[in-house]
Amino acid sequence: MKFKGRDVIDINDFSKEELLYILKTAKKFDPAFVKSKKSNYTIAQGKIAALLFFEPSTRTEQSFKSAAQKIGMGIIGFDDPEATSMHKGETFEDTIRIMDAYADVLIIRHPEPFSAKRAADVAQIPVLNAGDGPNQHPTQTMLDLYTILKTFGKLDKLKIAMVGNQKHYRTMHALSAAMFKFSGNKIYGISPKGLEMPAEFKTKNYEDVTIDMRKLNQTLAEIKPDVVYAGRIPKEYMKGDISKYTYQMSIKTMEFLPKHCIIMHPLPRIDEIDPNLDTHPNAIYFAQARNGLYIREALLSLVLGRI
Amino acid sequence: MKFKGRDVIDINDFSKEELLYILKTAKKFDPAFVKSKKSNYTIAQGKIAALLFFEPSTRTEQSFKSAAQKIGMGIIGFDDPEATSMHKGETFEDTIRIMDAYADVLIIRHPEPFSAKRAADVAQIPVLNAGDGPNQHPTQTMLDLYTILKTFGKLDKLKIAMVGNQKHYRTMHALSAAMFKFSGNKIYGISPKGLEMPAEFKTKNYEDVTIDMRKLNQTLAEIKPDVVYAGRIPKEYMKGDISKYTYQMSIKTMEFLPKHCIIMHPLPRIDEIDPNLDTHPNAIYFAQARNGLYIREALLSLVLGRI
Amino acid sequence: MKFKGRDVIDINDFSKEELLYILKTAKKFDPAFVKSKKSNYTIAQGKIAALLFFEPSTRTEQSFKSAAQKIGMGIIGFDDPEATSMHKGETFEDTIRIMDAYADVLIIRHPEPFSAKRAADVAQIPVLNAGDGPNQHPTQTMLDLYTILKTFGKLDKLKIAMVGNQKHYRTMHALSAAMFKFSGNKIYGISPKGLEMPAEFKTKNYEDVTIDMRKLNQTLAEIKPDVVYAGRIPKEYMKGDISKYTYQMSIKTMEFLPKHCIIMHPLPRIDEIDPNLDTHPNAIYFAQARNGLYIREALLSLVLGRI
Numbered sequence A, B, C: 001m002k003f004k005g006r007d008v009i010d011i012n013d014f015s016k017e018e019l020l021y022i023l024k025t026a027k028k029f030d031p032a033f034v035k036s037k038k039s040n041y042t043i044a045q046g047k048i049a050a051l052l053f054f055e056p057s058t059r060t061e062q063s064f065k066s067a068a069q070k071i072g073m074g075i076i077g078f079d080d081p082e083a084t085s086m087h088k089g090e091t092f093e094d095t096i097r098i099m100d101a102y103a104d105v106l107i108i109r110h111p112e113p114f115s116a117k118r119a120a121d122v123a124q125i126p127v128l129n130a131g132d133g134p135n136q137h138p139t140q141t142m143l144d145l146y147t148i149l150k151t152f153g154k155l156d157k158l159k160i161a162m163v164g165n166q167k168h169y170r171t172m173h174a175l176s177a178a179m180f181k182f183s184g185n186k187i188y189g190i191s192p193k194g195l196e197m198p199a200e201f202k203t204k205n206y207e208d209v210t211i212d213m214r215k216l217n218q219t220l221a222e223i224k225p226d227v228v229y230a231g232r233i234p235k236e237y238m239k240g241d242i243s244k245y246t247y248q249m250s251i252k253t254m255e256f257l258p259k260h261c262i263i264m265h266p267l268p269r270i271d272e273i274d275p276n277l278d279t280h281p282n283a284i285y286f287a288q289a290r291n292g293l294y295i296r297e298a299l300l301s302l303v304l305g306r307i
Helices: A016-027 A058-070 A091-100 A117-120 A139-151 A169-181 A213-223 A251-256 A285-303 B015-025 B060-068 B092-102 B115-122 B140-152 B170-180 B213-221 B250-255 B285-303 C016-027 C058-070 C092-102 C115-122 C139-150 C170-180 C214-221 C253-258 C285-303
Strands: A048-053 A074-078 A105-110 A127-132 A159-163 A186-191 A206-210 A225-231 A263-264 B048-053 B074-076 B105-110 B129-134 B157-162 B186-191 B205-210 B227-230 B263-264 C046-054 C076-080 C105-110 C127-132 C160-163 C187-191 C206-210 C227-230 C262-264
Touching: A016 A139, A016 A285, A048 A058, A048 A091, A048 A263, A048 C058, A048 C227, A058 A074, A058 A105, A058 A127, A058 A139, A058 A285, A058 B048, A058 B074, A058 B092, A074 A091, A074 C058, A074 C214, A091 A105, A091 A117, A091 A263, A091 C058, A091 C285, A117 A127, A117 A169, A117 C170, A127 A285, A139 A186, A139 A225, A139 A263, A139 A285, A159 A169, A159 A213, A169 A186, A186 A213, A213 A251, A213 B129, A263 A285, A285 B092, B015 B140, B015 B285, B015 C058, B015 C262, B048 B060, B048 B092, B048 B227, B060 B074, B060 B105, B060 B129, B060 B285, B060 C046, B060 C076, B074 B092, B092 B105, B092 B115, B105 B115, B115 B129, B129 B140, B129 B285, B140 B170, B140 B227, B140 B285, B157 B170, B157 B213, B170 B186, B213 B250, B263 B285, B285 C092, C016 C127, C016 C139, C016 C285, C046 C092, C058 C076, C058 C105, C058 C127, C058 C285, C076 C092, C092 C105, C092 C115, C105 C115, C115 C127, C127 C139, C127 C285, C139 C227, C139 C262, C139 C285, C160 C170, C160 C214, C214 C253, C262 C285
Parallel strands: A048 A074, A048 A105, A105 A127, A159 A186, A159 A225, A186 A206, A225 A263, B048 B074, B048 B105, B105 B129, B157 B186, B157 B227, B186 B205, B227 B263, C046 C076, C046 C105, C105 C127, C160 C187, C160 C227, C187 C206, C227 C262
Antiparallel strands: none
């Protein structure tokens, strides 16, 4: 396994062993596992991360900025592409090459699929994909895996109920594919009719569960999942009786679930999760977000060859 | 006295002894008192400050960013709430919790009163109030106190003429209340009629001096203050003969004041102070702004438990 | 030679010896010359650079931010003057003075000529001019000199063909003047009619070469330059048959040039250089941009008195 100088573009570029190595490395940045108070700021001092956010994404940007600085890096970049030279007619490739000249690693967010790959093709330094439209967001998938591993101590023989928009949600597509690398997992894709996962993203361990969302609790009670992974249902795609697509997990939902079942969500949440659930010990979506810090500290350290 | 982990929301939450301890700590960051050239960047390396500016405030934001980095911290956050997930419908509380996950201290500026308190209620890490609308801006008050202490070596038995809008100016309200904690101080609130300080903010040592502002110099000559604290007069609230509300301190004003009297202003100033006064040794408003750095370095170090 | 505390406003403020010293210092930050992997982040830890960008300039801003952080500095400032207190009516001078209070060096970009000088007049800390409209951009000129020196090991007895808008291009004006400080250089200012360099910027070693730009290759073949310095031709200033002003250097152009001739460009480029030229070893415009990092690291270290 070699990580130094490597691009992180697509979760599928990583073998099961590589993913496990990354997750293991993330533990070194997680206070839950590291009792020493030693800080990590000496890991990459003097190195620069360029964050090129061609579309806004608060939590991904803030998490990467925090992670980079926690290991001692400086940060440059932009989160408003209007502010760049691109408005003077500069090409995407030239923008990438100039930032490549000023930095040691590029972190790119862009609304178009495969833009991170295009960036990696011209950059000499490692490129981390922070979301390329509907396509990939590999550090999100890695932090999801890390959260599951941290909870259960394993990534196999688990039942995951993914609830919400299976069709357009790259997070659901990628997590499902990643869990398929590990044995014995079963994914239940719970969605209203019309938002089922497209065939090209379905793995053998994936099962459609198309329901009226008013019956979510009963459906979960039948599945008995280890993880409920909730996401937004885009009402703009739905027609007719909107209540069929409306669901909200709450403290009540927990009664229908196994005692050990955790609730995950990539955030931001809107109505999918009632704030009264937030204080439940199994509602770990904010801890899940924090796990993103450790994954990103680990990845930055690895691609810079500092671990 | 315990500062580690503490929120800094309201100047009135701090006892006289606590305030003096903070001011004493600030001296450790002030080259006027520390002759050693030792830098402070090792104090909080690897720690992250999240600056959540829901409304712009150049000098407060820049001062906090400088202070945080001077003690080695990294910085994340935003100064344009439009750029955050809140436009996707995320609640204020969720935004606070997600930033709480990524940082070690939160610094919040918000146009609504008590928003810093709301943030502190959900955040697990210390929250510093960088101004919650008309309510509080405790680090401004602390730097005002520090500036007075640095000049006179004491915070009691002083006469302070606060000139300008007493009614809407949180800086005036809070400074007056803070000086009341120390003995023998007298505050003169000089304002045009209609801009007197509201009764709920008045302390026993506060005296209204309602005047036609064209008579400011004579009034100051009678008071013989140790400190003139100037602020903006909002002409938008005034009616009729506007010249009655127009005052401008200038080099001429100094002739009416005791030789030792200093001129303070929270800045930015518009017409209240003629630039010809800037070079006078008693015009210390830019030095006052710089004192804000030392107060903020001290507070960050204290709430992080690093001093 | 004394650099500590010095302002960097105009390339003409520096003697030949001072320029050579700056270029020599830049080598210490350039991996091409420094084989040690020792990082430079200890040089200026705890120091703060304030970047005041009153107009956007991606690469200059990013390059300064990278350089400052590579030597350990923190950064504050703004790149959207709307976000500053200036919209509250604060003067330029007050904005400078307040940032002066919070930082250790000011880096200013402003659309108006001599604004950097105005800033230096009120600031107590060193001011670096990052471009004051049509006037000066001294770090650009220094990185141009550095790139030439790095390539040829000398700055004299060279032929430079500057291609494009000689009239409005401060980069051309300043590079020409700077090369005149060194002996035996010859500058050919190749432009369409109407875009010749104004008389006040012409040095004795400068020669106008006014041509139909369709004849660029033949003209270059006659000149046999060591350096081609390309820049944008502003079509908005041109009338009539636009093709006369249209030129594009490409891989084909190299056949007309001496084998050792390098192609420089301050970037961003639009149509002046065909991307098919990018991979040619003599096309060094992205390396040239990277050289800006070393110049800026050197200058910041010098004016802070840390080298």
